[in-house]
Amino acid sequence: MPDAPGLELIAQGIDKGRAGTVIETSVEHDRATLVINPDGVLHALTWLRDTPEQGYRFLSSVHAADYLPATPRFAVHYELLSRERMERLHVKALLADPAAGDGSNGLSATEKLPELDSCVELFPTADFQEREAYDFFGIVFRGHPDLRRILMPEDYVGWPQRRDFPIGGEPVLFTHNEIETPRWFE
Amino acid sequence: MADELLRDEADITERGVAREAEDPAAPLVDAAEIAHQDLGGPGLEPEQEVLTINMGPHHPATHGVLRLIVTLQGERILDCKPIMGYLHTGIEKSCEDKSYWKVIPFVERMDYLSYFFQMEAFCGCVERLIELEIPDRAKYLRILHMELNRIHSHLVWLGTSALDLGAISMFWYCFRERDTILDLFEMSTGQRMHTRYFQVGGVFEDIPVGFERKLREFIDLMPGRIDQYEALLDRNEIFLHRTRNVGIVSRERLLDLGVTGPLLRAAGEPWDLRKSPGYLSYGDFDFKIPVGTIGDGYDRYRVRLQEMRESVRIIEQVLDGLPEGPFISDDRKYVLPPRDELSTSMEALIHHFKLVTEGYRVPPGELYYSIESPRGELGCFVLADGSSKPSRVHFRDPSFVNLQAFREMSVGGLIADLIQNLAMLDPIIGGVDR
Numbered sequence: 168m169p170d171a172p173g174l175e176l177i178a179q180g181i182d183k184g185r186a187g188t189v190i191e192t193s194v195e196h197d198r199a200t201l202v203i204n205p206d207g208v209l210h211a212l213t214w215l216r217d218t219p220e221q222g223y224r225f226l227s228s229v230h231a232a233d234y235l236p237a238t239p240r241f242a243v244h245y246e247l248l249s250r251e252r253m254e255r256l257h258v259k260a261l262l263a264d265p266a267a268g269d270g271s272n273g274l275s276a277t278e279k280l281p282e283l284d285s286c287v288e289l290f291p292t293a294d295f296q297e298r299e300a301y302d303f304f305g306i307v308f309r310g311h312p313d314l315r316r317i318l319m320p321e322d323y324v325g326w327p328q329r330r331d332f333p334i335g336g337e338p339v340l341f342t343h344n345e346i347e348t349p350r351w352f353e
Numbered sequence: 354m355a356d357e358l359l360r361d362e363a364d365i366t367e368r369g370v371a372r373e374a375e376d377p378a379a380p381l382v383d384a385a386e387i388a389h390q391d392l393g394g395p396g397l398e399p400e401q402e403v404l405t406i407n408m409g410p411h412h413p414a415t416h417g418v419l420r421l422i423v424t425l426q427g428e429r430i431l432d433c434k435p436i437m438g439y440l441h442t443g444i445e446k447s448c449e450d451k452s453y454w455k456v457i458p459f460v461e462r463m464d465y466l467s468y469f470f471q472m473e474a475f476c477g478c479v480e481r482l483i484e485l486e487i488p489d490r491a492k493y494l495r496i497l498h499m500e501l502n503r504i505h506s507h508l509v510w511l512g513t514s515a516l517d518l519g520a521i522s523m524f525w526y527c528f529r530e531r532d533t534i535l536d537l538f539e540m541s542t543g544q545r546m547h548t549r550y551f552q553v554g555g556v557f558e559d560i561p562v563g564f565e566r567k568l569r570e571f572i573d574l575m576p577g578r579i580d581q582y583e584a585l586l587d588r589n590e591i592f593l594h595r596t597r598n599v600g601i602v603s604r605e606r607l608l609d610l611g612v613t614g615p616l617l618r619a620a621g622e623p624w625d626l627r628k629s630p631g632y633l634s635y636g637d638f639d640f641k642i643p644v645g646t647i648g649d650g651y652d653r654y655r656v657r658l659q660e661m662r663e664s665v666r667i668i669e670q671v672l673d674g675l676p677e678g679p680f681i682s683d684d685r686k687y688v689l690p691p692r693d694e695l696s697t698s699m700e701a702l703i704h705h706f707k708l709v710t711e712g713y714r715v716p717p718g719e720l721y722y723s724i725e726s727p728r729g730e731l732g733c734f735v736l737a738d739g740s741s742k743p744s745r746v747h748f749r750d751p752s753f754v755n756l757q758a759f760r761e762m763s764v765g766g767l768i769a770d771l772i773q774n775l776a777m778l779d780p781i782i783g784g785v786d787r
Contacts, residue, residue, distance in 0.1 A: 196481050196720050197631075226611060227723060228732050228749035244734065246721050246749075253629050257721065292611025295757055296749075303445075318438040318786055328446055330744070 169254060174199045177256075180218065185210045190261070200257045208243075208260050209284045215247060215256065216289060223247035223256055226290035231300035235330040239263040241281055241306060262306065278305075285311035303328035401426065410439045414517045414772045417782025421775075425768060433763045433771065435756055440786035448746040452712030453479055456746060458549045460733075463748060464784030465546065466509055469495075469502040470726040472551035473633075474733035474748070478722035479553050482715050482737055485687055489676045491555030492634045497568075497671045498541070498550060500664040504575070505534045506727040507657045511582065514654075514776035518595050523585060530578055533571055540564050553713075554688040555681030565672060572672075575665050579658055586654070596650035600762040600774040604648065610761075611754045614729025616778065619656045620648030626725035638670045650777040660727075687713045712741040721749075728752050728779060748787060752780040 169177060171194050178189040178201060188207030193200045203211050215223040227246040234240055241262040248255050265279035285308035286293050297308045298317040305326035308314055316323060325332060404425045410418040418439035424432040444463055448456045460475045461468035473495060480487060512527030535545040541560045542548035550557050586592050602610075604620040617624055625642045627635045643659035645652025682688050689708055690701035707713075715737040723732035729751030736745040755778060762774040 195718060196484070198720065225608060227730060228721060228734070230734055230747045230749065232719070232734075232736050232745045232747070234736075234744075244719075244721070246723075246732065250624065255721075290611070291609045292754060292757065295753060299753075316438075318441040320438070327443065328745075330449075332446075334446065334450055 169199050169256065170194070171199075174201070177201065177215070177221065180221075181207075181211050181214050184214060198255065198257055200259055202259050202261060205243075205260045205262050205283050208245075209286060209289070211258060212245065212247075212286050212289055215258070221249070222251060223249045223254075225250050226286075226292050227255070229286070229293045229296040229300065231304040231306055231328075233304060233328065233330045238267070240267065241304060243283055243300060243306060245286070280305045280307045282307045282309055284309050285314075287311055302326075305329070403431065408771075410436075415775060415782075416513060416780060417785075419775075419780065419782055419785070421771070423763075423768065423771065428767045428769075430763050430766055430768060430771060433760050435759055437753075437756070437782065437785050440782050442787070444787050445746055445748070448743060450742065452741045453553065453715060453743060454708070454712055456743060457551070458547065460746065460748065461547050461549065462783070463787050464726070464728070464731075464750060464752065464781045466506040466781055467502055467726045467728070467731075467784075468547050469499045469551065470724060470731055471733075471748070472549070473499060474722060474724050474726075474731050475735070475746070476551045476553050477633075477724065478720050478733045478735045479715060481722055482718050482720050482735060483553075483687060483713075485554055485682055485684055487555050487682055488679045489634065490559075490678045490680050491682075493671050493675050494556045494560065494680060495551060496633055496635065496638075497560075497668060497675075498538070498556075500667045500671070501534055501537060501568075503664045503727045504661050505531055507661050508534070510657065510727075510779045511654075514779070515586065515592070517772050517776045518592055520586065520589065520592060523582065526578075526582065526585070530575065537564070537568055537571065540567065552681060552688065554684060555679070557681075559680045568668070568672065572665050572668050576662060579661055583658060593651065595770070595773050596654060596777070598647075599650045599766065599770045600777060601647055601649050602758055602761050606761065607648070607758060610758045612729065612758050614725070614727070614751055614755070615653055615656045615660065616648075616729070616755055616758070618643065619645035619652035621646055626723060626730060632724060635667075637674065638667050640667050650773050653777040714739060714741045715743070723749070726751055728781070728784075729755060748784075750784040750787065752782075752784045753787075756780050756785060 174192045174194060178192050181188050185207050188204050188211055189201055190204055191202040201211070215221050225248040227248050229243065229245055231241060231243050234242060239261040241264060243260045243262065245258040246255060247258060260283060262281040262283060264281055283306060285297055287297065288310070295317060297311055298314060300306050301308060301314055302316045302319050303326060315321065319327065406423050406425060407420065408423055409415045409420040415421065420436040420439065422434045422436060423430055444459055448459050451459065457472055457475060461471045463471055508527040508531045512524040515523035538548055539545045541564050542550040542557070602620070604622050607617050607620050608622070613624065621644050623642045623644050626632060628642065630636065640663045643656045643663065645656050685704045690704055694701035695705055717737055717739045719734065719736040721732055721734045723730050730749065731751055732749035734745070734747040734749070735743050738744040759774065759778055762778070763771050
């Protein structure tokens with residue numbers, strides 16, 4: 168993990184190439200975090216990967232999280248790793264929900280989804296993991312070569328791991344309740 | 354460690370040259386293009402026709418419910434697409450509705466062969482979020498069970514993979530030793546699988562009397578057993594023909610694809626998170642990281658066998674150096690008080706009541722914590738919102754990420770090698786689908 172001054176240097180380096188990319192830096196639980204503007208994801212990741220003295224060339228994990236009711240609502244987390252120095256860096260892109268307040272419940276076909284640039288070109292390992300984030304949170308990765316649902320069925324409607332998606336469940340059919348679910352055999 | 358792989362020197366050079374001759378950067382055959390040209394055209398030889406077949410999801414050689422859509426030209430694979438999700442049970446979503454201590458039995462059911470690792474990833478992550486130090490004895494006991502679990506996981510892998518390649522007797526031998534390990538788990542934790550043994554703060558119970566003797570019997574026996582496995586497979590003509598020079602992906606490409614664990618080490622990269630600082634007390638032990646040379650199926654097999662030997666060595670050192678003291682932290686805000694205190698201490702009763710009804714609260718924060726599971730980097734991300742239930746639990750499962758390399762291992766090879774590649778990749782579909 169880079170220490171606090173090191174993290175500031177990283178933030179300055181990223182901002183030099185593209186002003187306003189880094190929103191915030193923090194060091195918590197022995198882990199350095201860069202909070203970045205979603206528009207600058209590719210710039211920040213490219214800089215961290217290709218700057219020789221940084222060399223965060225291994226992407227351990229990409230995952231999304233829903234911070235409802237906070238705004239911006241979503242975040243995509245990139246866990247970078249420099250294998251030479253055994254240092255981890257956590258990059259977090261905050262994403263606002265474009266459908267906030269328009270009353271859509273995540274089920275309509277015309278629903279506006281949050282968008283972010285895909286980093287598959289930089290880190291091929293992000294392929295499945297970005298598909299997973301799309302599948303569960305409805306975050307669209309622009310430029311992803313094959314953005315389809317990965318774990319849920321292809322015809323599934325809704326984004327199941329959003330915080331406002333009900334846990335619920337399908338009623339299991341037994342002989343004692345088949346009358347309540349009429350014509351179940353169709 | 355390369356010398357430990359007992360390789361024939363001349364053989365390695367010869368294979369190295371053979372590898373260089375193929376240009377690794379050459380683009381893969383575009384299946385769609387060929388399919389377009391060849392589909393149903395008159396006068397085609399049968400071996401030129403393109404055939405798309407569906408393997409699985411219920412194929413015995415897919416180690417679970419993995420579905421593969423394979424495009425073939427004759428016996429050659431032009432394209433291969435894994436389709437997963439048949440075992441998706443929404444564990445991550447369910448965890449959001451459980452208090453922290455109830456999440457533990459959930460997460461260990463993801464990758465059902467490495468349950469101790471899943472528990473360690475989750476408990477370690479929560480411990481770091483609440484900044485709770487665990488006692489030394491708990492660290493040692495955790496390592497003990499995790500290394501036993503690593504042997505167990507590799508044994509199941511070896512048995513089923515050899516079975517896929519036609520060596521049925523291997524399956525019985527491996528499962529014999531696996532059963533001994535499960536007996537040991539039953540003795541120390543009460544359960545053979547899915548033990549819920551690790552707690553936030555330490556482990557659930559100390560090891561019982563007689564466990565050490567049984568375990569020492571086992572680790573004295575195990576190296577000899579591994580020798581027997583090698584004797585069965587290493588000179589087996591069929592096994593060698595089917596694994597050597599099959600499924601090679603270059604080390605750089607594997608790193609790009611995020612592949613970790615034995616697959617990466619077999620390609621010659623000595624990368625193991627157990628050697629990273631601050632991960633339990635692995636620093637106290639002397640063990641080596643086995644690596645392969647070119648990363649074919651045979652290297653993957655050798656690396657895993659050698660890892661079992663190293664795990665046996667670690668267990669031996671754990672038993673020799675097992676420190677005395679508590680096996681769980683005594684922070685009453687997070688850890689249940691001992692049962693005998695409940696009848697004498699009012700405070701213990703209050704703590705017990707609060708911990709069992711609501712559970713402990715974790716201050717707001719988020720953390721990604723990763724450990725080395727038998728299949729690679731297993732990461733756990735926990736987002737805490739200050740309540741007694743996690744707001745998000747995410748597992749970076751190594752099988753899920755490693756599966757991305759499967760297409761590149763298989764394309765251009767024979768369909769029979771597809772089975773071998775999948776076996777040597779060792780995906781656990783429960784972990785892939787979660």
